[in-house]
Amino acid sequence: MDNLGKTNKQVLDRYLKLEADSGKIQLEYLWIDGTGEGIRSKCRTIDFVPKDVSELPIWNYDGSSTYQAEGSNSDMYLQPVAIFNDPFRLGNNKLVMCEVNKYNKLPADTNYRHTCREVMDRAKHEHPWFGIEQEYTMLSQDGHPFGWPKQGFPGPQGPYYCGVGANKVYGRDIVEAHYRACLYAGVKIAGCNAEVMPAQWEFQVGPCEGIDMGDHLWVARYILHRVSEDFGVVITLDPKPMPGDWNGAGAHTNYSTKSMREEGGLAHIEKAITKLSTKHDIHIKYYDPKEGEDNKRRLTGRHETSSIQDFSAGVANRGASIRIPRQVAEEGQGYLEDRRPASNCDPYRVTEIIVRTTVLDE
Incomplete structure (x- = not known):
């Protein structure tokens, strides 16, 4: 041919x-x-x-x-x-x-990496580990969600999360290609899944220590955009790409220190949550590029989010600002999940402010 x-x-x-x-x-x-x-x-x-x-x-x-x-x-x-x-x-x-x-x-x-690197160097005695769950949405080149009917909407949310089947999942080829490309590149990609809104997906990067979290997530994002070029699909990290009764997109950040991961670590997790509760407004400004304006559309207290105005924490509670996984509570050690960062956050800023608050007491 x-x-x-x-x-x-x-x-x-x-x-x-x-x-x-x-x-x-x-x-x-x-x-x-x-x-x-x-x-x-x-x-x-x-x-x-x-x-x-x-x-x-x-x-x-x-x-x-x-x-x-x-x-x-x-x-x-x-x-x-x-x-x-x-x-x-x-x-x-x-x-x-x-x-x-x-x-x-x-x-x-x-260039937020510059100050993030300094903070991670000062906190290296605690070996801060991170894993970020990057949610994103696929769009056709006309800006319409990929795979959605051109007139009207798909069925209500429910069957799409971790779904299987052509009527539930859109864009799996891109997801598979991205995953393999990240593995080849040396990015610490840890998993992926279809998300609650159709055409919305998530991949996870980590565990990464310190500054590596930001480096690996930004490169994974670059690879995602490049792979999507080949398929003629656009990727958006907008935290609320579709208004109405649809889930937004976040970058849930899993975090632990050496003290949290050791026996008796739950007490250190609870201490960190107390510190985070006193700095809620500051963290919100670090968790999206517009200092909270993007997250206002997402953190409404609905669709598996907390309210942007209030701080909350709980075991296995996906409607809280900070979630302690059930297994962590049972084992008494492990990590916490900060569910507030938006999908378009800068991971250098997110990891920096978490370490500043919980390790350096700043």
Whole structure:
């Protein structure tokens, strides 16, 4: 069959199989843009296979095109901080997560990794572990939820969560492709499932210690957007993509310290919850890019959420701000789940404020 009978993807695969000039590899530099939600990337060639991220060069880009600088002084610097295998180009090619610095080498306004790293270094004696449950929604390119009727709505929520069948699940091919791509890249993806609203899914990343949580989740998000390109589907992390009687999307954050994971850890979990209760309003400002405005649409006290205005905690209670899993309560040690972070949160900010409050008492 000639090229005219092949899909664009098949044609692309032909070129991706070409072996590069000896020693040449491609690096895809990734960074967070000025919205605090978008992830951008650009590619460059180097002539060696890096063994550590410290070997990679600092690069730059036009910040006036990413909501981060004015055109008259637009250079922003990319500082490589984490390296992953590239599941799209394969071979020795890499994905490179970067911090962004301004022209004066100070952290960009949305470079929250900078302060998160400092906090995690100060709290390393407690070995903070995180696992984040990333919910997201698939959209057709017209902005309509993927698989939904073009006129009207699907049946009410109920059969879709962890569902099976063409009338209950939309977009499983994308989910499977994303999962395998994350495993190839070295992302610590832990699981996935269909969610309560049709066309809504979740994947989990973790356990990750300290700064790794943010690095791995951001790269997993990038891979999700890239995989979805191949299927012609758009991914949204909007916390309430469909108004009305539909579940929103969160980034439930599972968290523990060394003290919580050891015998008698439940007392440390309860102590941490008490500290979190006194800082509820501050945490809400850290849990979505608009300092709570996005989460107002989601944290209503309905659809498995707590109210944004009130702090609550309980065992196995998915309507609480903080949930203690039933098994943790029975075993007397383990972790807590903070159900407040929105799906479009910056995981660097979320993990930083949790550690500040519960370990550093700030």
